[in-house]
Amino acid sequence: MADMTPIAGLIATDGHDIAERLREFVQDREAFSDNTWNQLLSVMRIGSRWADEHGRSFLPMSPADLRDYLLWLQASGRASSTVSTHAALISMLHRNAGLVPPNSSPQVFRAVKKINRAAVISGERAGQAVPFRIGDLLTLDQRWSDSERLQQIRDLAFLHVAYATLLRVSELGRLRVRDISRAADGRIVLDVAWTKTIVMTGGLIKGLGDLSSQRLTEWLTLSGLNAEPDAFIFGPVHRTNCARVETSKPLSTRALEDIFARAWQEAGPGQDARSNKNRYRGWSGHSTRVGAAIDMATKKYSTAQIMQEGTWKKAETVMRYIRHVDAHAGAMVDFMDQHIKV
Missing domain, CATH: 1.10.150.130 (Tyrosine recombinase, N-terminal domain)
Structure with a gap:
């Protein structure tokens, strides 16, 4: 404006x-x-x-x-x-x-x-996206990795990158093919120009693991985007099962949210999640960030490490996501378990 x-x-x-x-x-x-x-x-x-x-x-x-x-x-x-x-x-x-x-x-x-x-x-609680956990990603990987539908190949690559990088939907949407490089072992490195909380000339570097690198490579190869450095990585797929090269504007937030909706229909628990502030009835754009944070906390990564991966500036935000993970790790629970025999 x-x-x-x-x-x-x-x-x-x-x-x-x-x-x-x-x-x-x-x-x-x-x-x-x-x-x-x-x-x-x-x-x-x-x-x-x-x-x-x-x-x-x-x-x-x-x-x-x-x-x-x-x-x-x-x-x-x-x-x-x-x-x-x-x-x-x-x-x-x-x-x-x-x-x-x-x-x-x-x-x-x-x-x-x-x-x-x-x-x-009155009972109001902060809303939170339904977590998309590592198990959900692996379930989808089993179902979509050999798909003949290019849309599912793209969606799977998107979810791998979303979970592995903890980037926000808008940040994922503006990634271009030219932002991809390879480490010495062949794994993908993404050059993220800027995020909601990090705006600096040095940008942000995100590396992908073996499986995520493989899924993104498969999408780029099958779609033909490897030869289009200016194209957005996650562009539209035509109903004729062909990828369209898009260089002017990324997929809309609605289109990217639809990826999570299709994933929920494929591998969700089979019914809508309990309504959360009239939202969050299934996976949404924030689900991979929440799920990855919970999975890292479950594996005892520190709050500082989780904050770094998700580019969170406030520890309170992370703690809100992982508050249930260590509910039974408190000093009082430990004290009582040691002194009370059931």
């Missing part, structure tokens, strides 16, 4: 300084991921509509108005994590407009604490 259209309507006619700062903000939108920017636009639409309907100001927003807005979001059925996202993005918008964020007020702090406490007491 190159203009001020979504923001212009939020600014008072005399807010020339604010308008100029926001214009600079929009010009530098490439500093943020598409997901963050789209979330910001969504918060702006919802927040400005609320402000209009309730006779409040969205920009700048007073602490009292922000408190009422966050409580309104909660009363409207939004999860506490969604409410926190709105608060954080409103703060970001104010900072970039040169305004004091209303979030710094104790009034808002108490409101957020109240919302989080009410959510926990």
